[in-house]
Amino acid sequence: MTIVVTGATGQLGHLVVEHLLRRGADPQDVVATGRDVTKAADLEQRGVRVEQADYSDAARMRAVLEGADRVLLVSGSEVGQRVPQHTTAVEAARDAGVGLLVYTSITHADSSPMQLAQEHRATEQLVRDAGLPWVFLRNGWYLENYTPQIPTYLETGAVVGAAGDGKVSGATRSDYADAAAAVLLADDVTPGTVHELGGPAFTLADLAATVADASGSQVVYRDLPPAELTSVLEGAGLPAPVASMLADSDEGIARGDLEVPTADLERLIGRRPEAMEDVVRAAVAALRAASPA
Numbered sequence: 586m587t588i589v590v591t592g593a594t595g596q597l598g599h600l601v602v603e604h605l606l607r608r609g610a611d612p613q614d615v616v617a618t619g620r621d622v623t624k625a626a627d628l629e630q631r632g633v634r635v636e637q638a639d640y641s642d643a644a645r646m647r648a649v650l651e652g653a654d655r656v657l658l659v660s661g662s663e664v665g666q667r668v669p670q671h672t673t674a675v676e677a678a679r680d681a682g683v684g685l686l687v688y689t690s691i692t693h694a695d696s697s698p699m700q701l702a703q704e705h706r707a708t709e710q711l712v713r714d715a716g717l718p719w720v721f722l723r724n725g726w727y728l729e730n731y732t733p734q735i736p737t738y739l740e741t742g743a744v745v746g747a748a749g750d751g752k753v754s755g756a757t758r759s760d761y762a763d764a765a766a767a768v769l770l771a772d773d774v775t776p777g778t779v780h781e782l783g784g785p786a787f788t789l790a791d792l793a794a795t796v797a798d799a800s801g802s803q804v805v806y807r808d809l810p811p812a813e814l815t816s817v818l819e820g821a822g823l824p825a826p827v828a829s830m831l832a833d834s835d836e837g838i839a840r841g842d843l844e845v846p847t848a849d850l851e852r853l854i855g856r857r858p859e860a861m862e863d864v865v866r867a868a869v870a871a872l873r874a875a876s877p878a
C-alpha cells in the first residue's frame with residue numbers, strides 16, 4: 586500500500602511520517618512531499634521516498650499522487666491562498682485515482698463562524714464534490730500554539746487573550762499526527778467519516794494557572810475585548826491580518842468553537858491524548874534545565 590503524506594516538510598506532516606514508521610509502515614511504501622524537501626532529508630535517510638511538489642502545480646501533484654492508495658492532504662500554511670491551492674491538489678488526487686484522501690481540517694469546519702474555518706469549509710466541500718473517497722481529520726488547536734509563549738508569560742506575568750472563560754480542546758501536534766497515521770494505516774477505514782479531534786479542554790485561565798503552578802511565578806489570565814487584543818498583538822509586532830485572525834480565534838474559543846470531546850482522538854491513537862497540564866509542566870522544566878537559576 587502506497588501512502589503519500591503532503592506537508593511532510595512541515596511540523597505536522599513530518600510527525601505523521603514518523604508515526605507511520607513507528608506503527609510499522611515500510612518506509613518504501615511512504616512518500617513524503619513538500620516544497621522545500623531539504624526539510625525532509627532525515628526521512629529520506631530512513632528510506633522514505635521524498636518528492637518535491639507544490640499544491641499549485643497540477644501536473645507535478647498528479648505525477649506524485651499517481652498510484653497512491655492513501656493520501657494525507659495537510660492544509661497549506663498560506664492563509665488566504667488555500668482554496669485555490671487545495672483545489673488543484675484535490676483535482677490532482679481525483680485524476681490520479683487516489684484510493685482515499687484524508688484532509689486535515691479544523692474543529693466544526695461545517696458550522697464554525699471562525700475566520701480560519703472558512704477555507705477549511707470550502708476545502709471540505711470541494712473534496713466532497715470531487716467524488717473520491719475521503720476522511721476529514723478536524724484537528725483542534727495545537728498546544729504548541731501556547732508553549733513557545735511560556736517565556737513571555739513568565740516575563741510579563743500574564744497570559745493575554747480574548748477567550749473569556751471559553752474552553753479549547755488543545756492537543757499536541759504529535760497526537761494529531763499519530764491519529765492521522767492510524768487512519769492512513771487502518772484496515773477498516775469508512776470513507777465519509779469526520780473525526781473531530783482534540784485533547785482535554787481548558788480555559789486560558791487554566792493555562793495561566795498551570796504556568797504559575799509549574800514555575801512558582803505569578804502568572805494570571807488577562808481577558809481583553811477582541812479589538813484591544815488585536816491592538817496589543819499589533820503593538821507586539823504581529824502583522825495586522827495575523828493579529829486580527831488570532832483575536833477572532835479567541836472569540837471562537839469564547840463561543841466554544843474549538844471545544845470537542847476527546848473521544849475521537851483517544852479512539853484513533855489508542856490512549857489518552859497528552860493534557861495541557863503535562864505539556865506545560867514539561868515545557869517549564871525544559872526551560873529551567875536550559876537556564877538554571
Ligand SMILES: NC(=O)c1ccc[n+]([C@@H]2O[C@H](COP(=O)([O-])OP(=O)(O)OC[C@H]3O[C@@H](n4cnc5c(N)ncnc54)[C@H](OP(=O)(O)O)[C@@H]3O)[C@@H](O)[C@H]2O)c1
Pocket residue numbers: 591592593594595596597598619620621622624638639640641659660661662663670689724725726727730
Ligand atoms: N491546529 C492548529 O492549531 C494549527 C496551527 C497552525 C496551522 N495549522 C494548519 O495545519 C497545517 C499543518 O501545520 P504545521 O504546524 O505542520 O504547519 P507548518 O510547519 O507550517 O507546515 C506546513 C506544511 O505545508 C506545506 N505547504 C504549505 N503550502 C504548500 C503548497 N502550496 N504546496 C505544497 N506544500 C505546501 C509546507 O511545505 P514547505 O514548508 O516545504 O513549503 C509544510 O510542509 C498548517 O499548514 C495550517 O493549515 C493548524
